[in-house]
Amino acid sequence: MVEFPDINPAIAELWLALAAMALLLVGVLRGDSATRSVLWLGVLTLAVAAWLVWSNTDVSAVTFSGMYVADHFGAFAKVLILVGSALTMILSMDFLEKERVGRPEFPVLVIFASLGMMVMVAANDLLSLYVGLELQSLSLYVLATFQRDSEKSTESGLKYFVLGALASGILLYGATLVYGFTGTTSFTGIAGALASSEEQSVGILFGLAFVTAGLAFKVAAVPFHMWTPDVYEGAPTPVTAFFSLAPKVAALALFMRVMLGPFGGISDDWVGIIGLLSATSMVLGAFAAIGQRNIKRLMAYSSIGHVGYALMGLAASSPGGVRGTLVYLAIYVAMNLGAWGVILSMRRLDGGMVENVEDLAGMARSRPLLAAAMAIFLFSLAGVPPLAGFFGKFYVFFAAIDAELYLLAVIGVLATVVGSYYYLRIVQVMYFDEPAPSFVAPAGTTGAVVAVAAVFTLFFFLFPAPFVAEANLAALALFP
């Protein structure tokens, strides 16, 4: 008789799966009118899951025949994912209602995507990695097309699906090569096989390159970023906000786990690639965003740039680097969440959403508090102290200097300066230009999320130590 696996380490995931199915049933039985309650129940579900993860951070266990690992690193990333998902769900409420696209599938898909992400960051085997990744991706493809009547939304979903499927294919191909040359799909097994052989075969390197390319696509690092601006622009705004938050955290956490886990022993072979991905992402993100007029496209390029900074921590391939990336991601989630909250509030008095940078003109006078919050997020995204974004950059540069990646660090700081231009341009439009027609007052739910994010971003410098210590513990879990 097969022994029943220990389900304790995966209790949060199981809860999420069961709850999502139950919510789906509620949605099916009660129809579209139940959207709001299902959304709130969804937020509650995610919050409970986050609590389950958080209260089990001490658990460090491998289960499901070694396919699944629960450790501090995973817990940190999972909490971040769940908080990000829950808050974007709150952000989306107002939009779904006003645009009349509210359907209970929305929260259910978000929960399934979050479940996929949790499996990704907890994967200890190429197979579970792929299962998690696909669960996440398929949910996201559907979410991108959620505004069914909009051509742009459908187009963006289709684009995302085709390119995403290609990337999954590349990743799978890489995985088969790795399996072929090491004889195992388990991360522990691969690490062991790589450690036991003196010289690495070319096949492994090919497999590594394909896996890296697939993962780089998922995090949207240059040169695998092409899909991002189009998908970000086309998808319904709350979905875009969701794309830029939780899936980024999950994909980067997975990236770190794969690179430092099974391939940690041959880091010399991949540090250069990651460094290149990081440098090109930072530079392209900074320059390409300058010309954007649509704020969603601008945020897409901005997110590409930010992935570059996050990858810098991975390129350092040290506990300090992982810590830097984790801190960076957490801060990134907070300030981006706020910025998307403001973008979701760009609704004219006649009810239409607008999404050009010019539409923000003079917002400092018509909506001073919202404009002040946006300015905080933008200065923070630009990395100006004493806002949170500065500390995010601080810790990754910290790691890069420690790993003697001086060139990468210099490219990074110069890209910061270029990048600050387009963030400042938005501040300019909001504060210096003559007012455009005013926006309606932001919904209470959106306003609350923006306020929380603004307070976090503004006052992070007062209490960084416990937060960084937590990230440090998480990072050490990857370096046994």
Next chain:
Amino acid sequence: MDWPILSTLTFLPLVGAAFILVVRGDAAVVARNARNIALWTSVIAFVLSVPLWIYFEPADAGFQFEERVDWLAEGITYHMGIDGMSLPFILLTTFLTPICILASWESIQTRVKEYMIAFLVMETMMIGVFAALDFVLFYLFFEGGLIPMFLIIGIWGSDNRVYATFKFFLYTLLGSVLMLLGLLWLYFQFGTTDIPELMRAGIDPFWQRLLWLGFFAAFAVKIPMWPVHTWLPDAHVQAPTAGSVVLAAVLLKIGGYGFLRISIPILPDATVTFTPLVYALSIVAIVYTSLVALMQEDMKKLIAYSSIAHMGFVTIGLFTFTPAGVEGAIMVMLSHGLVSAALFLCVGVVYDRIHTRLIARYGGVVNRMPLYAAAFMVFTLANVGLPGTSGFLGEFLVLVGAFQANTWVAFLACTSVILSAAYALWLYRRVIFGVITREDLKAILDLNKREVAILAPLVALIILFGVYPMPILELFHAPVENLIAQHELALEGLRGATNFAAVQ
């Protein structure tokens, strides 16, 4: 002292800003309350900074009023403290902020609330820079000041403000990010970013040079040195009067202070290596920007170029490594803080009335505004460096130091004495003397009470420090001696037992 007076002083303006933030009511009430709260906050800050001076022990070359709290990580603490080199700058800041707020009393009519908040945040950042003894903290305040200044120029500036404020922000940011990398490197080598501790760390000469260039990028842009000075005339011209005052009087000094606090003591070998470079750039700045100043048609631009020339004096003085030179440089900075502030305020006075800064639009102002002409005279002469004004002593000491260090540098720097007289007096003649030809000038009114209250303390201080500079000079005499002694020891490779530890 138990009470954390430095932190109180630094963050007090933020408290004022928070009060302004919650002011509610109709526009006129909000504006009036915002002005009053800002003025009172800055006056209280000034009053608080006076005991700092009284209880300060000038004979002690070490740091006083120290505070230290755990902050970011091991070795990166919230460390505040002042010595004789930072105290005068803190006093300058707290002294000028109420004056700036008074100067904006009537000229700022739109979005008064935001303006006052930005100004108070600015004050916090400026005091913080001079009080920080941890490099990361220093950096935080150094860069944090960019945000309020960006908004002050961008929102309340003149026609071309957007260009000017972006230029200001991006130049300064570009300079300072390189400093950030340098400071991270220091942390990894020595496990601390504590400035007094870093002074004790002997750094490999090769790395010193790289770091020095990184820090130089930050400070040279800030002070500013030729050829990275071009942001300054734009920013000065476009900024509102009080913005120009703060820029010229305090923000530029942060660059000089950075050399004094960081580059010279932490990187002694590289400092010596690059001294010829600094001399060369400073002399170009003095001669070239003085000539450029002669040809300006805009009053503010002329004063801006004159500031760059004066800062050239500062950098020469700092890099002579003689007591006279360094003390002179600090004195020039302080005097220039008062004089340039006063000159910009004077421009603001007539700008508020006629709404132009073009020199050609004026002439014969003395006929209508005798008080104004008298005040402007004092400031012009102080800018030239006439004996009896605060401007003289600093320039004189710098030249003495420069002669000891390098005769040719001193010779070329001396040309500034002539050139500054040329542009400053010519400006004065064109604006003040002559016959009134313009209709609007015939009706111009002399200084009102508020303006007298702004300019009178500046006149008094400029003359007082010209005649009796001891109270200021004695503040930084001991730390400068110590700085130079340590510098020489470091060059001889004798860091260690007889080190900074001895004076702390």
